[in-house]
Amino acid sequence: MNKPVIIVESPTKVKTVKKYAGNGYNVTSTSGHLRDLPPNELGIDIENGFTPKYVNIKGKQKIIRALKSSVGDAKDVYLAPDPDREGEAIAFHTAELLKKKGRRFHRVLFHELTKNGIQKGLSSPTELNKNRYDAQQARRILDRLVGYQISPLLWRKVKNGLSAGRVQSVAVRMICDREREIFAFTPKEYWSITATLEGPAPPSFQARLVKKSGRAIEIGNEKEASKTVEELSCQTWAIEKIVKKTVKRNPPPPFTTSKLQQDAIRKLGFSAKKTMVVAQQLYEGIDLGPGEPVGLITYMRTDSTRIAPEAAHEALGFIRENFGPEYSPGKPRFFKNRNKAQDAHEAIRPTSVLHTPDSVKPYLSKDQFSLYTLIWKKFVASQMSQALIDQKSILIAAGNYLFSASGSTVRFDGFLKLYGAENGNSGNPDKSVVLPELSENDDIKLVKLEPRQHFTTPPPRFTEASLVKELEEKGIGRPSTYATILSTIRDKGYVEMVNKSFRPTELGFIVNDLLVESFPDILNVEFTANLENDLDRIESDQIKSTSLLQRFYKPFSKRLEKANETMRNVKGVGMDTGLSCPLCGKDLKIKIGKNGPFIACSGYPECSFSSNYTRTEDGEVKPLEPDHSAAKGKKCAKCKSPMVVKQGRYGDFLACSAYPECKYTQSLNSSGNSKPIGVKCPKPDCDGEIVEKTTKRGKTFYGCSRFPDCDFATWDKPVTMECPNCGAPFLVEKTTKKDGTVLKCLTPGCKFKQKV
DSSP states (O other): OOOOOOEEEEEEHHHHHHHOOOOTTTEOOSSSSSEEEOSSSSEEEETTTTTOOOOEOTTTTHHHHHHHHTTTOOSEEEEOOOOHHHHHHHHHHHHHHOTTTEEEEOOOOOOOEEEEEEEEHHHHOOOOOOOHHHHHHHHHHHHHHHHHHHHHHHHHTTOOOOOTTTHHHHHHHHHHHHHHHHHOOOOEEEEEEEEEEEEESOOEEEEEEETTTEEEEOBBHHHHHHHHHHHHOOOOOEEEEEEEEEEEEEOOOOOOHHHHHIIIIIIIIIHHHHHHHHHHHHHOOEEESTTTTEEOOSSSOOOOOOHHHHHHHHHHHHHHHHHHHHGOOOSSOOOOOOOOGOOOOOOOBBBBSSSHHHHGGGGSOHHHEEEEEEHHHOOOOSSOOOOOEEEEEEEEEEEEEEEEEEEEEOOOOOGGGTGGGGGGGSGGGGOOOOOOOOOOTTOOEEEEEEEEEEOOOOOOOOOOHHHHHHHHTTOOOHHHHHHHHHHHHHHTTTTTEEETTTOOOOHHHHHHHHHHHHHHHTTTTHHHHHHHHHHHHHHHHSOOHHHHHHHHHHHHHHHHHHHHHHHHOOTTTTEEEEEEEETTEEEEEEEEEEEEEEEETTTTOOOEEOOEEEEEEEEOOOEOOOOGGGGGBOOOOTOOEEEEEEETTTTTEEEEETTTTOOOOOEEEETTTTTTEEOOOTTOOOOOOOEEEEESOOOOOEEEEETOOOOOOOOEOOOOOOOOTTOOEEEEEETTTTTTEEEEESSTTTOOEEEE
């Protein structure tokens, strides 16, 4: 008789599970999803209760055959994909593919890939969770209905290849709305006044003006500030009140998925996507020596702050032994969850605090070590004693003016010894303000008054961390999807990163505006958040998926039908700019071409004016004039006609003025002439040369000077050296972590590589 089989989701888990499950089981994997909706059709029978049509994923046939072979005649199959909705869908689809008379399927949940976690999961198998699967299916169907029915609209009305998404489009709207808040913002001047004061004993200290005649003071300009300083200069200064108190500060809970992403972005410089990739590696298992694979953290997709009592007790013991009894409270600290429906997993924590970062460092990559240290410290700190912060505030009267000074010192650092002090807002002693010892009867002497001019600032653009925080607070999507959302909106060209912040592209503005006009509900933050709550209610068996889908689709289908008729056609009509054509006076419109957005005269074809454009700080459209000086004195290399500057997808370029008879072009970069590197273009019948260029995002690449007529391009720097293997005219210089810097040949089939 065949052994029972354990089927996990990822092949990297197989070794870890096999070690701790023992020889009584065979272990194999699905390598992710096996079945999905078909890629080339809607795949949902709307008229028949939104029944999904699942097909085997292209390229998975070999894996499915291997899976069936591994299972053989086994009577018992333990389905152990990840313990979440996606994992439940994989378990259901795997069971469908492997069903056989007399075969029993068991669902096992491995919340941590340790000996205890794996054996605990196998000893308490459950049934497949139909409600969790229905919630996953409902989300998948909702996303398909939106994506596959709105995207074709965008292809017709804007540009081929665009896409809309139920959650991604809301994220883009949030970024666009924030950018427009910045456009509309008008700075407002205000002044502050700081007094440097001395008491009977040093040190001197600073106090800030806060009130006049019992009301909060606002100083709007230099004249008002000067008048206030003049009045204050002749006042008597006296202490009105001193307040001292000791504040008890509790440690924060261990990480949820979104909080891990936020801290990894801020503290480690990771992206949300990189955070999840590295966390997955730590969860699935690290070899801590020959044949010792172990999962170092619990499951990394969770909204929960719950922790197992045994983990808390282990942490308390570790704290007592390594930090002292004063750092260990008398009993474990547990945290309440905000969302009960997503409490299937613990918070993200180390599987054992005894796996200290230093002890596992030799087995981890730099990124793994950084993220594991963050997780380990946050969890251990969550079980440490409170920090005690001594706070002192002093109110000083100067006539009818009131000044305030405050400071704090750490009496006992508690959990701050391990986590949080580096934030500067958690009582970090290095950033404390120390005030002198004073009593309310002490005389106060004015040393100087310092007025300062300030201006209000616009709301900041979203960073990855702040956007993840905003999505979570507004209930948009789920933390497990944030990394994908953030990657998708960049990959689609709707947003770009500027100084580590999201800024909408012109395409992003255009698509967002069209979708908001035609589908206000779909792009409504509250509406989307309510859908997420409904998916949770499906999982907890409070509502049925069909009722949610019907309630969603009825108004959506009407909007869709109307949008087919009324959505503005940017390809044809374009979008208003508020500008007039400099040649004929007609309206200029934003249009989308194969090279991206541009402005053109609405009088085309009678008037052919067109131009690239940018936006001012106020968001106004401003035509961009090409730098014609770059063509001064230059002749076409083919026909000797004068060269002229043209605008293209990658900026300005030189083109022959004899076009279309002569189509010779030469590339320019943003600063004028591109940088030749002394290598001829390798394409047959091309007399161009390779030049160094820069993408719109600032990344260097190398391409032919005759672009767009020649499209040769490479990310790797060409070097003038003939390939000794195949005779290619040049090699490229490539640097990787594995090989360092090497010279290699680009010719297909040639494997020449030489270390530099």
